[in-house]
Amino acid sequence: MAPLAGRIDAVLAETGAERVLLAGHSMGGLVARAYLQRCGNARAAGLVTLGTPHQGSQLASIGPGKNARQMRPGNLWLQNLANPAAVLDTLAIYSPHDNFVMPQSNSQLSGAANYPINGLGHLAMLYSPRVAQALLSAFDRMDTRSRHAHRV
Template sequence: MLPFSLLLWIVIELVIYFFLGLKLAGADAPAAAAGALITLLIVRANQNAITWLFGWKYATAGSWPGLWRSLRVMIGEYFAFLLTFLLVIPFERLWLPADRLNGKGRVVLLVHGYGCSRGVWWLLRRRLEAAGCTVATISLFPPFTSMGKMVPLLHDRIEAVCRETGSKQLILLGHSMGGLICRSYLARHGHARVSALITLATPNAGTRLARYGIGQNAREMQVDSLWLRDMAVEKPGVPAIAFRNPCDNYVMPQDNQRLPGARNVDLPPVGHIAMLYDRRVAALVVDACKDLENHR
């Protein structure tokens, strides 16, 4: 599973940095350990910076806020990146216990994005539950296979959630790639089990960054890929809201997040990962769930 694989990768990486400090820099053990941690944080900062370079290069005209506000967004995204990939996903079970499917209120199924797992929803799940929702999650595995191969996993989870909650339908909420998998599910299985669709920063028309990603799903998220061209002719078939992040650092050009046939709404400036923890975004999602349910 992804949490274990990611934890193992982090441990191996730290061990390599530690021994490089001992052997090449001649540091003692405490200094080598501190150097390993600092090196890890610098490497992650560089990884994060690369996404922003792409975000700027391929940005939709007029998307970016002013300089100081952009810097705040970038700093927030870096800390969200560290939190997600160093602490949350590797220790997922500590952050996100099993789903509490009591069937009270509207039922929402959260579908994570590329290279992530259900753990990323730990805070948004709390906020949705506080608003009276029953919230289900799913981890899509293996993480770098074709998106089409992930759809049966989503189908099985939808059926299980409806069965456990007694609900005939639920709301699908997908972040990034998760929104594409939700759309593919609707194209294959229809909307008998789905009352509404919400996408968060989903590359509905692809993203330039996907060219450098790992796996078949990254190939499918490239701008003008055959997978996306096929999906373009498929309308949601249910009430839908597509949230567009105007300064997104993973999905660019940012207008590619728009979804024809959906109500397209701009988010406040926030990073692609940081939006999962942002209180303003959570409030918009809660309002969207209520609004879509009221207009079925």
């Protein structure tokens, strides 16, 4: 978490912004949530997750290593991860056709605005103009609410 916190501090110092807008794809969304849990939301104006397994993925049960174990449905780390939607403007962009997050509904986050993008697989979300437009629209909306945020 220290490298991410350090990078956020550096961006704030370089830009003069008071807060950042965070985005994370897949486990990156979980990392952003872990950052917010550990460091608080004083430096964040909003969060957008893309294909993030908020409630885990059954596919993780065949994956090796700590990260795969953390993404298994019902994992204690996931259960204890604070929900940023309670204190921060949060959008979860997900695909009902995600081929990594199973079931696909596990990419939705309780309390957040959940936005489906049909017809895309997990990795295809990274290259989709529709996803890029949804992300930019969310950031524009969040930035309007928090006039001193910088996109990271």
